[in-house]
Amino acid sequence: MNCKKCDSSHTVLLRKKDYYCDDCFMVNTNHKFRACIGKNKILIPNENVLIGISGGVGSTVLLDLVNHAVTLENTKKLRIVPFFVHLLDEERKDSAQAVIKQCNKYNINVYIIHLAEYMDLKFDIPEANCIPETEENKVKLFHDMLNSMPITAATDFLLKVKRNLLVEFAKKVKCRIVFTGETTSTLAINLLTNLATGRGSQVQDDIGFCDVRDKEIKILRPIKDISKEELDYYVAIKQLSPFHEKDVISNSLQSVIASFVSDLQKDFQATISTVCKTADKIGNQERMNDERNMQEKCVICKSNLHTRDLNISALEATNISRKVSLGNAQFRQYLDNNPDISSLESDATPSVFPLINKYLCYGCSRNQSEMNQTKLPPYIEEVLKL
Numbered sequence: 001m002n003c004k005k006c007d008s009s010h011t012v013l014l015r016k017k018d019y020y021c022d023d024c025f026m027v028n029t030n031h032k033f034r035a036c037i038g039k040n041k042i043l044i045p046n047e048n049v050l051i052g053i054s055g056g057v058g059s060t061v062l063l064d065l066v067n068h069a070v071t072l073e074n075t076k077k078l079r080i081v082p083f084f085v086h087l088l089d090e091e092r093k094d095s096a097q098a099v100i101k102q103c104n105k106y107n108i109n110v111y112i113i114h115l116a117e118y119m120d121l122k123f124d125i126p127e128a129n130c131i132p133e134t135e136e137n138k139v140k141l142f143h144d145m146l147n148s149m150p151i152t153a154a155t156d157f158l159l160k161v162k163r164n165l166l167v168e169f170a171k172k173v174k175c176r177i178v179f180t181g182e183t184t185s186t187l188a189i190n191l192l193t194n195l196a197t198g199r200g201s202q203v204q205d206d207i208g209f210c211d212v213r214d215k216e217i218k219i220l221r222p223i224k225d226i227s228k229e230e231l232d233y234y235v236a237i238k239q240l241s242p243f244h245e246k247d248v249i250s251n252s253l254q255s256v257i258a259s260f261v262s263d264l265q266k267d268f269q270a271t272i273s274t275v276c277k278t279a280d281k282i283g284n285q286e287r288m289n290d291e292r293n294m295q296e297k298c299v300i301c302k303s304n305l306h307t308r309d310l311n312i313s314a315l316e317a318t319n320i321s322r323k324v325s326l327g328n329a330q331f332r333q334y335l336d337n338n339p340d341i342s343s344l345e346s347d348a349t350p351s352v353f354p355l356i357n358k359y360l361c362y363g364c365s366r367n368q369s370e371m372n373q374t375k376l377p378p379y380i381e382e383v384l385k386l
């Protein structure tokens with residue numbers, strides 16, 4: 001078979017049916033990246049953009065695409081001033097070394113920020129290309145906090161930590177825009193996880209092209225239309241060297257969903273793209289208006305607490321079924337005969353999650369209630385007044 005664009009012999013086979021040569025494949029992938037940014041018309045020429053680099057396959061390709069686009073000498077040059085940042089997990093310093101090496105190859109500076117800085121958010125802009133010092137005690141408190149949660153909650157919480165740190169660092173280096181390198185596969189997994197953990201109303205910010213939760217900083221996902229299969233070809237053709245992250249911690253809901261999605265994808269090539277298209281349909285359309293940013297937000301994930309434009313949330317559904325059951329005479333009698341469970345009658349949900357809807361969304365309330373005695377960062381505790 002020959003390349004479907006130029007008829008030379010094929011080197012790339014996508015979705016078991018589309019043949020390309022290396023050149024046409026690269027043109028195509030670059031085009032997807034540029035089209036994704038272009039059609040959303042959110043960038044102003046020559047503005048600062050912060051790019052989060054984990055070292056994994058997605059961000060390795062994002063780094064190469066950005067570098068290629070900003071070094072073009074023609075009208076297609078991408079007019080942004082990029083800043084690069086890597087969030088460092090203390091227990092995995094090798095990822096930071098790998099990212100510094102990757103960036104060195106392009107002659108690019110990268111800032112390394114410890115995840116533990118989440119504990120007070122008081123960090124300065126560090127010296128570029130080296131791992132900054134941080135207090136041991138802060139690192140310990142951070143890990144105690146994560147370790148006090150079940151794995152599923154900790155994995156979910158860590159995503160919120162990273163998002164907050166990116167937004168804070170973007171403010172420090174005066175970037176209004178952040179790029180992150182989530183791939184279609186990651187987003188499909190995140191979508192199903194969101195639905196399963198009661199974060200359905202947050203789908204559009206967590207999975208869509210643009211996270212608009214912060215009123216100043218927008219987080220964009222410019223490679224969200226590039227599949228894992230395409231990324232792997234890209235890495236091979238350009239001989240890039242991604243840092244191979246360990247997969248999501250096993251035994252978590254996220255890891256179960258990840259293997260479910262990737263197993264399905266093997267036999268049904270449209271699985272991931274179908275899941276992601278569904279995300280666009282779930283999202284509500286009024287996100288960009290200013291009124292949205294006036295609302296009260298969850299102190300951990302910064303999502304709006306009162307999503308009145310959403311039809312129903314998991315929590316409301318639970319509340320409604322409880323009320324309906326209590327209104328049923330037969331069920332009432334059953335309750336009266338069983339005093340142990342008649343506590344259902346009192347407003348059960350607020351007693352389980354005392355902070356819900358006031359300071360925390362349902363998902364973060366659940367994470368918080370599953371923490372074992374340890375403390376959230378002081379600036380959050382302050383708000384919650386625990």
Ligand SMILES: [Zn+2]
Pocket residue numbers: 003004005006007008020021022023024025
């Ligand atoms: Zn070709």
Ligand SMILES: [Zn+2]
Pocket residue numbers: 298299300301302303360361362363364365
């Ligand atoms: Zn939240």
